Amino acid sequence: MTDERRDVGEEVDSVLVALADPTRRQLLDLLAAQGEVTATRLAERLPVSRQAVVKHLVVLDAAGLVSGRRVGREVRYAVRSAALDATARWMAALAADWDRRLADIKRVAEAAERDSR
Amino acid sequence: MTDERRDVGEEVDSVLVALADPTRRQLLDLLAAQGEVTATRLAERLPVSRQAVVKHLVVLDAAGLVSGRRVGREVRYAVRSAALDATARWMAALAADWDRRLADIKRVAEAAERDSR
DNA sequence: TCGATGTGCAACCCTGGAGTTGCATTCAAT
DNA sequence: ATTGAATGCAACTCCAGGGTTGCACATCGA
Numbered sequence: 001m002t003d004e005r006r007d008v009g010e011e012v013d014s015v016l017v018a019l020a021d022p023t024r025r026q027l028l029d030l031l032a033a034q035g036e037v038t039a040t041r042l043a044e045r046l047p048v049s050r051q052a053v054v055k056h057l058v059v060l061d062a063a064g065l066v067s068g069r070r071v072g073r074e075v076r077y078a079v080r081s082a083a084l085d086a087t088a089r090w091m092a093a094l095a096a097d098w099d100r101r102l103a104d105i106k107r108v109a110e111a112a113e114r115d116s117r
Numbered sequence: 118m119t120d121e122r123r124d125v126g127e128e129v130d131s132v133l134v135a136l137a138d139p140t141r142r143q144l145l146d147l148l149a150a151q152g153e154v155t156a157t158r159l160a161e162r163l164p165v166s167r168q169a170v171v172k173h174l175v176v177l178d179a180a181g182l183v184s185g186r187r188v189g190r191e192v193r194y195a196v197r198s199a200a201l202d203a204t205a206r207w208m209a210a211l212a213a214d215w216d217r218r219l220a221d222i223k224r225v226a227e228a229a230e231r232d233s234r
Numbered sequence: 235t236c237g238a239t240g241t242g243c244a245a246c247c248c249t250g251g252a253g254t255t256g257c258a259t260t261c262a263a264t
Numbered sequence: 265a266t267t268g269a270a271t272g273c274a275a276c277t278c279c280a281g282g283g284t285t286g287c288a289c290a291t292c293g294a
Contacts, residue, residue, distance in 0.1 A: 032214065032218050035218070040241080073240055074240060078219070091204060157271080191261095191271075192270090
């Protein structure tokens with residue numbers, strides 16, 4: 001379970017890093033809209049070179065947000081929702097945890113105040 | 118509504134950028150665990166200087182993930198869950214959208230295959 | 235076979251951001 | 265009033281990563 005937690009942490013880290021870049025988010029939007037697209041075609045729609053797009057796709061692939069399959073001489077990429085969904089859940093759980101802790105702290109503070117007077 | 122969307126996009130951007138840094142996530146963990154803590158005390162628990170911590174807190178504050186209130190000569194920071202929660206929802210909706218689009222594309226592809234034979 | 239198109243690889247530039255140090259300033263407490 | 269502790273501000277270093285160019289390699293089509 002400790003191992004599992006570490007893996008989850010690393011997966012979340014790679015997803016957050018991948019999503020922090022606006023160009024990569026734009027890439028994901030294009031892929032989600034068009035289905036399977038090649039790096040060359042993606043580069044035509046963006047103000048950056050094909051190689052820049054390829055580098056971004058490598059990062060996105062490492063995070064599990066996209067995957068590419070070879071078809072003849074080209075490589076077609078598509079979005080993968082699993083990693084994104086997992087990160088969304090991690091984030092929601094974290095927010096809930098913060099709320100729980102804040103409520104606890106508030107309760108303790110009020111009890112202390114009650115005792116002090 | 119276009120404006121609202123743009124605002125949401127900017128808020129999500131700042132949260133994602135803020136969360137992409139491991140030191141900032143560690144700061145959030147410490148703040149969530151301890152309630153209200155000052156930058157000086159946070160720096161004691163991390164392998165970086167107080168000024169580095171302050172810079173991180175500025176980023177986290179701009180993203181709405183923490184807020185600080187002045188008490189005498191010190192500034193105490195605490196986590197704020199609203200922005201995190203909003204980003205979690207944005208992410209979950211995005212994942213759902215991807216699934217919807219992938220299902221549509223798959224359906225179209227199968228129809229095309231059916232027609233071709 | 236040969237030209238055209240798409241991908242892979244490597245070297246390089248350059249800026250932003252994470253971190254540091256040093257000092258000034260503000261406030262509490264004796 | 266003076267000392268100690270906390271914050272605020274500014275200048276500086278350093279390097280990871282986003283971007284580029286150039287060329288070699290693979291594959292399709294005529």
